[in-house]
Amino acid sequence: MDTLRDAAALAVEHGKSKGAGMMVAVYRRHFMEVEYRERKLEKLGESTTMRLSAEVYVDGRYSTSSTSDLRPAELRRFLDDVIASARHLAPDPFRELPDPSLYAARPTDDLEILDRSWGRVTPEDRKRKAAAIEAASLAAGGSKVISVTAGYYDEHEEIVRVHSNGFEGRADRTSFWMGSDVTVRDEKDKKPVEWWWPGVRLASDMPKAEEVGRIAAARALQRIGSGKIGGGTMAMLVEGRAAGRLVGWLLDAVDGGAVQQKRSFLEGKIGSRIGSGLLTLVDEPLRKRGLASRHFDSEGISARRLPVFEDGVLKSYFIDTYYSRKLKLPPTTRGTSNLVLKPGSRAIDDMVKDLGRGILVTGILGGNSNSTTGDFSCGVQGYLVDKGAIARPVSEMNIAGNHLTFWSSLAEVGRDPYPYSSYLLPPLRFDAVTFAGA
Numbered sequence: 001m002d003t004l005r006d007a008a009a010l011a012v013e014h015g016k017s018k019g020a021g022m023m024v025a026v027y028r029r030h031f032m033e034v035e036y037r038e039r040k041l042e043k044l045g046e047s048t049t050m051r052l053s054a055e056v057y058v059d060g061r062y063s064t065s066s067t068s069d070l071r072p073a074e075l076r077r078f079l080d081d082v083i084a085s086a087r088h089l090a091p092d093p094f095r096e097l098p099d100p101s102l103y104a105a106r107p108t109d110d111l112e113i114l115d116r117s118w119g120r121v122t123p124e125d126r127k128r129k130a131a132a133i134e135a136a137s138l139a140a141g142g143s144k145v146i147s148v149t150a151g152y153y154d155e156h157e158e159i160v161r162v163h164s165n166g167f168e169g170r171a172d173r174t175s176f177w178m179g180s181d182v183t184v185r186d187e188k189d190k191k192p193v194e195w196w197w198p199g200v201r202l203a204s205d206m207p208k209a210e211e212v213g214r215i216a217a218a219r220a221l222q223r224i225g226s227g228k229i230g231g232g233t234m235a236m237l238v239e240g241r242a243a244g245r246l247v248g249w250l251l252d253a254v255d256g257g258a259v260q261q262k263r264s265f266l267e268g269k270i271g272s273r274i275g276s277g278l279l280t281l282v283d284e285p286l287r288k289r290g291l292a293s294r295h296f297d298s299e300g301i302s303a304r305r306l307p308v309f310e311d312g313v314l315k316s317y318f319i320d321t322y323y324s325r326k327l328k329l330p331p332t333t334r335g336t337s338n339l340v341l342k343p344g345s346r347a348i349d350d351m352v353k354d355l356g357r358g359i360l361v362t363g364i365l366g367g368n369s370n371s372t373t374g375d376f377s378c379g380v381q382g383y384l385v386d387k388g389a390i391a392r393p394v395s396e397m398n399i400a401g402n403h404l405t406f407w408s409s410l411a412e413v414g415r416d417p418y419p420y421s422s423y424l425l426p427p428l429r430f431d432a433v434t435f436a437g438a
Contacts, residue, residue, distance in 0.1 A: 004026040010076075011054055014075075015054070021057035021097045023055040023164075024052065029047075029158075031153070039138075041127065044127070049068065051068050052070055057095060057096060061087060061095065063082060065082045096325070098301065099321070106169070106302040109286055111287075111294075112201065113289060119156075121154060130150050132209035133209045135210075136211075136213025141217040144185050144221060145183070145217065146184060146191060148216075149180070150181075150213065152177070152178040154174065158170070174202070177198070177199040178198065178212060180217070181194075182194055194223055196216035198212060200420070201289045226395040227394065229384055234356075234359065234433065235358030235431050236429070237348070237361065237385070239361065239382075239418070240414070240424075240427050240428075243418075243423075244421060245364040245367070246428075247339065247423055247425060249371075253374070255318055256319035256323035256324070256332075259319075266314055272314055277311045278342075278413050280307075282308060283307075283333070285305075285333075285337035287338045290422065291338070308339075317332065319331050339422065344414055348414050348427040357387070359382055359384060359397065359433075359435060360385050360390070362381060365380065378400075380435075381394065381396075400434070409430045409433070413429075
């Protein structure tokens with residue numbers, strides 16, 4: 001018996017009997033977590049959740065609701081309420097099910113996102129890994145360590161999606177995460193904190209627990225003595241791990257909803273140069289072992305590679321079927337998958353040597369970005385680089401700018417993308433960035 005598929009099919013058939021078009025997704029998630037702190041087991045948890053989400057199209061109206069009660073009688077009652085409520089909403093002529101042609105040519109590649117050994121991982125295995133991470137962080141940090149929180153998490157998620165106009169698909173995936181948050185002692189009651197949390201689809205791709213703990217502690221120790229320095233205009237080299245915030249803000253303006261509602265500084269700029277010729281960013285849903293890999297999106301649109309920026313030129317928006325009708329543009333996909341920025345040829349250590357005087361940014365702190373104007377500001381922390389060498393850690397520095405000029409100053413892209421994210425970003429060097437400091 002396929003519980004997920006049966007529930008989805010029941011919901012679709014019941015909706016059709018009431019005159020409603022349906023997009024139904026049923027999710028089952030089995031999640032395990034272990035945390036260690038002060039050399040003791042602090043948290044050991046296990047949960048299994050199931051949920052059905054229904055998007056309802058009826059009489060030119062649309063609504064979406066979800067429930068965790070999948071018993072047939074209760075599910076029918078839930079859908080009756082949802083459909084009846086939807087009929088009281090204002091009609092929207094742009095709300096229709098996706099064109100079934102968008103379901104065609106669905107890829108069948110093995111994306112290698114399901115680890116079939118997941119069910120054989122025992123609670124003792126998980127506890128050993130978390131304990132080993134904590135022990136390694138404590139040993140590497142020595143007397144400077146104030147506290148370590150180490151953890152290990154894994155999950156298995158299944159999704160079945162059925163639509164009333166012919167789509168049916170299944171996704172089955174695992175993920176594994178482990179890492180350490182380390183707080184160390186600094187002068188004047190400062191307590192620098194750093195972390196290292198790798199995440200992968202297959203357990204065999206996870207680094208050793210001891211290595212994870214050591215890296216987290218080393219990064220925390222390197223923050224000792226950090227503080228403000230004088231501001232000024234200089235080069236900025238951003239670690240791939242930290243660059244996700246900047247790229248995410250840029251992508252806010254590529255969203256079809258923002259474009260249609262005139263909340264995007266990139267409205268009407270398809271085919272226009274937005275950044276440096278080094279800015280080539282592609283959405284790659286079929287990347288093997290990717291943390292956001294998929295054969296279809298949440299509308300059932302078949303996955304395909306989507307260039308977003310190519311040599312600095314804006315090529316695509318992320319447009320679902322609703323906003324495609326409003327914008328009179330072809331739909332692309334509902335939301336991002338794996339974002340891959342084309343890497344360069346040099347490692348970050350070599351880039352530091354040629355930076356002259358500048359800031360190596362290892363963390364973006366807070367901040368905001370206005371998708372309508374492109375203006376942004378944020379705090380940064382990292383290291384002052386002087387004459388090609390790390391001089392000292394810095395914190396409480398701020399940068400501000402506008403995306404349309406900021407991305408034009410992208411001067412070099414490094415070689416090694418940060419692998420533990422759906423944003424696969426290498427180090428990025430920007431010239432002439434203005435820092436506000438002491």
